[in-house]
Amino acid sequence: MPDSSDAARSGSISELKEQQNLVRTPNLQDPGYIRQKANAKLWVRERLTALLDKDSFVEVGSVTGKPVYDEETGALKSFVPANSVTGFGRINGLKVFVTADDFSVRGGHADGGIQMKAPYGELQARKARVPLIRLLDGSSGGGSVATYLTMGATYIPGLAGLGRSMDTMAVVPVASALLGPVVGLAAAKAVLGHFSVMVKGLSQLFAAGPPVVKQATFEDLSKEELGGWEIHAQNGSVDNVATTEQDAFNQIARFLSYLPSSIFALPPITSCTDPPTRREEQLISIIPKRRARPYDVRQLICLVVDTSSPVDDAITSTFFEIGATWGRCIVTGFARLSGRPIGILTSDCLVNGGMSSGGGAIDALGSQKSARFVNLCDHFGLPLLNLVDLPGFAIGSIAERSATIRHGATALSALYNATIPIYTVVIRRAFGVAGGAFADPEDGAGIRVAWPSGDWGSLPLEGGVEAAYKRQLNAAGSPEAREKLMNDLLDKFESVRSPMKTANKFGVEEIIDPRDTRPLACEWVEHVYEHILPQLLTYKQSRFGLDSKPTSGRGYRL
Template identity: 30%
Template sequence: MTINIETDVLAGTLLEGPMQERRDRLAALPIKEPRDLSARNRAVALCDSGAFNEIMAMRNGYRSEARGATTPLPSDGVAIGWGLIHGRPTAIASHDFAVAGGSIGSVFADKVVRLQRFAIDNGMPIIYINDSGGARIHEGIEALDGCGRIFAQNVRAKKRVPQISVIMGPCAGAAAYSPALTDWTIMVSGQGRLFLTGPEVVKAATGEDVDPEDLGGAGLHTRDSGVAHLEVADEREALRSVIGLLSFLPQQRGGELPLQAPREPERSVQELADLIPAASHVAFDVRHVLSCIVDGGTTFELSAKFSPSVVTGFARLNGVPIGIVASQPRRRGGILDAKAAQKVARFVRFCGRFGVPITTWVDVPGFIPGAVEERRAVITHGADMLDAYADADAPRLTVIMRKAYGGAYIAMGSRSLGADFTWAWPQSEIAVMGPEGAVGILNRRELAAADDPRAVRTALAAQYRAEVTHPFRAVDAGIVDDVIQPEQTRAALTAALQGLGLGLH
């Protein structure tokens, strides 16, 4: 099952600390139309005990008016500072749409860059609460230079500390690039928008009338483009999601993982045998499998709507945060495509960068063949997936549940790419291709001459399955460590993590 942010995170089943106090504070915050919370209230709501330590609050910007007059812009439209989240220091930048539409000027950029450098130097995650109209037009080149300086620090920070963007309003032009340079982006449904050019500019340039939601809404970016990774109903849920996501992440690259007390899965591991159909072509929901394995049965899923044939997200195993990449047979049989490879590569690369153990759950028939996928650069994206796994500087544990065919088998965290431990379940099939496809190529003359081709194909496929695809052949080759029963999987994974120095002993 996936995490319910309200009940699982704020009720304290996932996190420790003053969660009830934070929930009460979120519920009591004043409503401001058209936005729920002010820029500072958003930052305050993230912090333990509401203690947001703002810095540079009195650094204002100014807007030039007629006859040389100037209008002050309080804090130049951005509140920056830090607070404790789960008792750990975290940097926060919150755009203030009430000041010049949250647009980015030179002073605004000075403040954000100061915060970014502070966070990098002190090993703090950075939360960006985005609500900005983009570069401040009347400042011209100074505004553009400021945007570029923020982007440069985004890139520098990406190698050092986790960065999470929350889109709480329209973010146009230059304001859309910074979120795309961070690790994870959360969007508020019907309120947050990301686009390089807004509807008015599109209309002027092309004559096209386009709805803002169709151009850059949360649905578009979590389902179609993959630019955003989580869509939430309102601002409060967005803030709760940030709190939940941070609970799985270290403070910085090379930092310790945030361990918690182990919890039993939601469902018994004994149920696994009944969850996996014997026939490899029959679908099942991999989320049900995960609910029998991970602590509390809960997974914090990211990019759930984007290429749903593979599941990515975070969970815990024996109290240790883990990353999950899992084939989802319920959606298109778990097959991979260009988007799925892009999704997996991004997730694996993040886990590898910050040392989060990667668990891969394999039931993959291959990559989708055909001209459409070739035009979508499936080769490039597939190679990127290979690169991400091979380059990951984190423990890699792989479980082959059923099918593991062809290049997709290699790409899904195989031993060849550096997996530390690989297990296969007894019903798994590991081969260049499935039995039916293989005999169609290997035995095409025999099939063409057969009086009953279907019966002959079935018999040959059974023979191929028995001689070629069975997992013990992979064990004999040293490519799989062991064949285990599904109900042994949690124990095997836990022991492996302990052997790698993670978790309680």
């Protein structure tokens, strides 16, 4: 006869499968599901399918929720799941942990959640040393006044797991996709990460939604007016913008492809068919002879870094830009040299400046963007290719009102304190404090070369002459005489302006043929990955004691 315990186990397994089936099968009549589809949004499990490798999702907390049983028969009638789906999965073979909001259950509010499920997922990502991906849609377990009635009391709000979020950021890459209205707690999570992406027309970000704002400030705003992508993609609250949910998932996958799984591993090296010795003739003429003329710095980047294998007869660069819509005077992103991931830091001369200065002056947002990106690369051990063309800090009343020098100092500090190797190429200008900090970020200890188009000094020559010879210029008898004197002075300085003069005095270590930039940078990065990064990794492992697992200053375990 079968053992009664066997029958009990069989019944338990049957009940488990029944609950899992209810949770994982969409209820087409459910108002929350209908609302999700009416807003042209994917259901939470459709998102997991679109994000992860096929059949790779291993759920954690699959039957977390509230089962409803028939009082007479005891049969399972329905199941209200927690509004957070969590588990391990893979993206292009890379193991990750995902916490995904289910907006169809109470719009993601706390009274539809199970306490600490999402924070537990963040803990698992940190302990497993795998990247964490958040799919944010709703308040992600944040506050709802309806909870007060359920509890029979109000409460002093706590961090609601945000402490674990910050602990996780210290160890593994954290990426967030904003896939709907992201409010309160979820808004904090969106910015407590290393990469975030919004979807045009689908997602919004705000500390409090329109009803709360209307009561507090009397502003009657739509969700888009309050926190749409056009606002937060330009102020730096989010890094990138996507056109569809799938585009957002693809961007997260690409972002993670450059990073190690944790701070205790090296960035992943991939095979590369692009020869490290490739020399591009276009680099000879990409910087205009007239110093104030602009050029396309992104084209310059793509000529230097690895190209991907041809797809549909099109060769694409490995450059993945981060933050293209904010702090636009600075260009940042990831790329590969000889298959090895690197960070790219440079400026865009098409932004912040007219034809007289050539543009590219670094402003407050550009400074914030630089500091954030350098710190990201330093945290995960990505060496930095630093292409310098910087006329200095932005000046004028707007620059002063936005505290440019304060934010600029943060960028300078990030560069100076970075422990990662930096390969600096001065491709054109390096003026003032900002130019000096970017052109010599390691205070003489790093590798630096320059192109023959180099132009540097304490001040740009035209503005410097205006300041140094102001009295003589103002004493000229007429505008024509003033202009002639100005041109005569500029001609005098032109003879000492050549970068060769600086090289003669070892003021710049080496001037190179621009076509040699890729071969030299590839040789540098190969050496870095073989000899320098492993040493930095060993130091990091010994510092944090992987074997003994000591706690950090805050008391959490790495």
